[in-house]
Amino acid sequence: MEPVTFVLFGATGDLAKRKIYPALYNLYIEQKLPPYFHVIGLGRREWTDDIFKSNVEQSIADFSRRKVKDPVLLKSFLNMFQYQTLDIGRQEDYERLLERIEKRENGLSLTPNRMFYLSVGPEFFAPIAANIKGSGLGSAAGWKRLLIEKPFGHDLASARELNQQLSEAFEEHEIFRIDHYLGKPTVQKLVDLHQQHPELQAMWSEREIANVQITANEIVGVEDRAGYYDHSGAVRDMFQNHMLQLLMMVAILPKKVTPEEVPLMKRALMKSLVPLDLQQVGERVIRGQYTAGSIQGKPVQGYTSEPNIAAESLNDTFIAAKLLMEDDYWSGVPFYIRTGKRLKEKSTRIVVEFKPHAADAGSGKPAPRLLVIEMSPQEGISLQFSPDQARHHEQLSPVQLDVHASGQELPEAYENLLHDALLGKPTFFAHWEEVELAWQWVEPVLQAFERNDVPLRTYAAGSYGPAESDALVANDGYHWWFDAKETAADESRVLHPSR
Numbered sequence: 001m002e003p004v005t006f007v008l009f010g011a012t013g014d015l016a017k018r019k020i021y022p023a024l025y026n027l028y029i030e031q032k033l034p035p036y037f038h039v040i041g042l043g044r045r046e047w048t049d050d051i052f053k054s055n056v057e058q059s060i061a062d063f064s065r066r067k068v069k070d071p072v073l074l075k076s077f078l079n080m081f082q083y084q085t086l087d088i089g090r091q092e093d094y095e096r097l098l099e100r101i102e103k104r105e106n107g108l109s110l111t112p113n114r115m116f117y118l119s120v121g122p123e124f125f126a127p128i129a130a131n132i133k134g135s136g137l138g139s140a141a142g143w144k145r146l147l148i149e150k151p152f153g154h155d156l157a158s159a160r161e162l163n164q165q166l167s168e169a170f171e172e173h174e175i176f177r178i179d180h181y182l183g184k185p186t187v188q189k190l191v192d193l194h195q196q197h198p199e200l201q202a203m204w205s206e207r208e209i210a211n212v213q214i215t216a217n218e219i220v221g222v223e224d225r226a227g228y229y230d231h232s233g234a235v236r237d238m239f240q241n242h243m244l245q246l247l248m249m250v251a252i253l254p255k256k257v258t259p260e261e262v263p264l265m266k267r268a269l270m271k272s273l274v275p276l277d278l279q280q281v282g283e284r285v286i287r288g289q290y291t292a293g294s295i296q297g298k299p300v301q302g303y304t305s306e307p308n309i310a311a312e313s314l315n316d317t318f319i320a321a322k323l324l325m326e327d328d329y330w331s332g333v334p335f336y337i338r339t340g341k342r343l344k345e346k347s348t349r350i351v352v353e354f355k356p357h358a359a360d361a362g363s364g365k366p367a368p369r370l371l372v373i374e375m376s377p378q379e380g381i382s383l384q385f386s387p388d389q390a391r392h393h394e395q396l397s398p399v400q401l402d403v404h405a406s407g408q409e410l411p412e413a414y415e416n417l418l419h420d421a422l423l424g425k426p427t428f429f430a431h432w433e434e435v436e437l438a439w440q441w442v443e444p445v446l447q448a449f450e451r452n453d454v455p456l457r458t459y460a461a462g463s464y465g466p467a468e469s470d471a472l473v474a475n476d477g478y479h480w481w482f483d484a485k486e487t488a489a490d491e492s493r494v495l496h497p498s499r
């Protein structure tokens, strides 16, 4: 790996504290950071280097998966950090920054490779990119990369405008758009799942998939993000980015692609999604909002009673949708997606439901086989057979295809993403065309919600969402697959066809 100066806008903010510093620390401990790695943190606050370092230290104590064992190592890690006060709108602050960076690069005869991480509000993305260009920070002889946080636009038009603005300072291959779902270890494993498991390849070759279900259910509500969330809703916050990214990642499974081919294939898959017209949104998309209820035995208020949410808000806190593809493999296979806040449990998983075999029927109705790709509450990939199928396959049910060894700590999504960005590997970042195609698909949904053409269905906090979400799947003769666990201590990973 080459030397890098890591320039962090938003170094005093929440994301830096909760995700970025712990991720850098874990990469450091695993010796995955480049030589001469140097972090310059930026913000308006008048911090000294020492205040900055002690904030980084505190963030590691509070949020790192790995606790500090060796104070000497911690000290050498913190020595890589420096702070500079910078106001995003002030060109002279960038010039000071350039001077400081060049002084170090020249002093150590380092190639001027610079990574700019924008951990700031989206209104700052374009001005920062323009100032990086204007100040000369981005025109050194080494490489430059831009790591950019979500949200990437508020709709298709604003995303295009932002992309246009960024492209005046950075080329597409220099822009790394973060979607933290692509950093999740299990999602990253999908790329070479078939090479690892030839038996799975045989199942896919049968082309007997009944449907695919993608779920991201959350227990948390709007928390303290009312200002953002009430203008975003589940459709922008989760569906347009994370959920459609999961859809692309599962749909590449039968395509036998190398990691390098992943971005191209994802674009092809997005292009094959059947678009909805305004009329169809009401038939294929369910819009929901939570009302008061109870979660894990505790009463929970409804969305419109949350702090800073207007009593008349029609914002969506839940969305479910049925999507179809026109693709040589996937035509005719429905993809069902659901995501929402204040649901019964935290579960993030993809279930690929295979059509049942008559030979697997045993005494009763043949049961479908399931490929379960789980990100939460546990990470792992398993095949679930009914007992009759298990006999047929001479295996137990469920079959773990990929179990992380007990006690093994998995990297956080941000560790994977930062490491890939430092290596310049784009596989697990969102390419502009994917983002644009995702906004294009979602656009009629945004319009229909805006016009209030789609009824806002309510659901009690602590439920699995509106009944209409079940009907969406039941109308095709299927049902959502549910976790059978009754208690957190239950480690079984069997999914059930009912609540």
Ligand SMILES: NC(=O)C1=CN([C@@H]2O[C@H](COP(=O)(O)OP(=O)(O)OC[C@H]3O[C@@H](n4cnc5c(N)ncnc54)[C@H](OP(=O)(O)O)[C@@H]3O)[C@@H](O)[C@H]2O)C=CC1
Binding pocket: 009, 010, 011, 012, 013, 014, 015, 016, 018, 042, 043, 044, 045, 086, 087, 088, 089, 118, 119, 120, 121, 122, 149, 150, 151
């Ligand atoms: N927090 C999270 O969990 C997640 C956040 N994100 C995204 O990450 C980005 C950052 O979020 P988050 O950390 O929560 O936001 P915060 O509000 O906590 O932090 C904002 C940062 O921006 C800096 N800032 C604001 N205005 C200026 C300015 N004019 N000049 C210089 N610096 C400025 C602040 O520094 P100072 O006050 O010192 O000026 C602060 O460091 C956002 O795009 C968000 O959508 C994405 C996923 C999760």
Ligand SMILES: O=C1O[C@H](COP(=O)(O)O)[C@@H](O)[C@H](O)[C@H]1O
Binding pocket: 216, 218, 220, 237, 238, 348, 376
């Ligand atoms: O990006 C976001 O993701 C989180 C959910 O992430 P997860 O890794 O915990 O599944 C969500 O709570 C948040 O609203 C959204 O902005």
